[in-house]
Amino acid sequence: xxxxxxxxxxxxxxxxxxxxxxxxxxxxxxxxxxxxxxxxxxxxxxxxxxxxxxxxxxxxxxxxxxxxxxxxxxxxxxxxxxxxxxxxxxxxxxxxxxxxxxxxxxxxxxxxxxxxxxxxxxxxxxxxxxxxxxxxxxxxxxx
Numbered sequence: 001x002x003x004x005x006x007x008x009x010x011x012x013x014x015x016x017x018x019x020x021x022x023x024x025x026x027x028x029x030x031x032x033x034x035x036x037x038x039x040x041x042x043x044x045x046x047x048x049x050x051x052x053x054x055x056x057x058x059x060x061x062x063x064x065x066x067x068x069x070x071x072x073x074x075x076x077x078x079x080x081x082x083x084x085x086x087x088x089x090x091x092x093x094x095x096x097x098x099x100x101x102x103x104x105x106x107x108x109x110x111x112x113x114x115x116x117x118x119x120x121x122x123x124x125x126x127x128x129x130x131x132x133x134x135x136x137x138x139x140x141x142x143x
Contacts, residue, residue, distance in 0.1 A: 062078065062079060062098075062099075062100075062102075062105055063077075063078070063079055063080070063106070063108065064076070064077075064078055064095060064098050064099060064105060064106070064107045064108070065077040065078075065080075065107075065108045065109075065110055065138070066091065066095065066107060066108070066109050066110070066123060066127070067110045067111075068109065068110070068111035068112065068115050068119055068120060068123060069112060069115075070112045070114050070115060072115060072116075072119050073085060074086050074087065074088065074091060074123070076091075076094050076095070076098060078098050083098065088122065088123070088126065091123065091126055091127070091130075092126060092127065092129075092130035095107055095127060095130065095132060096130065096131075096132075099132070105134070106134040106135075106136060107127055107132050107134065107135050107136070108136050108137070108138050109123055109124060109127075109135065109136070109137050109138065110137075110138040111137075111138075120137070124137075
């Protein structure tokens with residue numbers, strides 16, 4: 001009579017397990033977590049010093065203002081009085097005449113909110129090329 005093996009597998013072969021072993025993956029993740037936790041306090045953050053808008057202590061003697069309207073027309077105002085309207089070509093000459101030879105006299109550019117940024121930069125660039133030393137932008141304070 002042949003011997004029958006009870007409780008064992010026929011042939012003595014092991015079945016392969018078709019599952020992913022998660023233990024090495026978990027070990028790697030824990031090591032990475034510890035490395036990041038230790039190195040995070042050592043990383044220095046860059047500090048960005050942003051400019052702030054404040055009020056001047058002393059008003060300038062003469063306020064020259066270039067106003068850029070919604071339709072991108074230019075007006076020149078001296079001491080809050082409209083002097084003239086002009087084109088971009090003769091802007092430098094009019095501002096130089098309004099400064100009266102004082103190149104350090106400040107020029108403020110006021111533009112409507114709907115005006116393209118490119119137009120304001122074009123006016124600022126033209127004034128700086130004309131030798132105006134102090135060019136600023138007029139801002140509306142929220143306060």
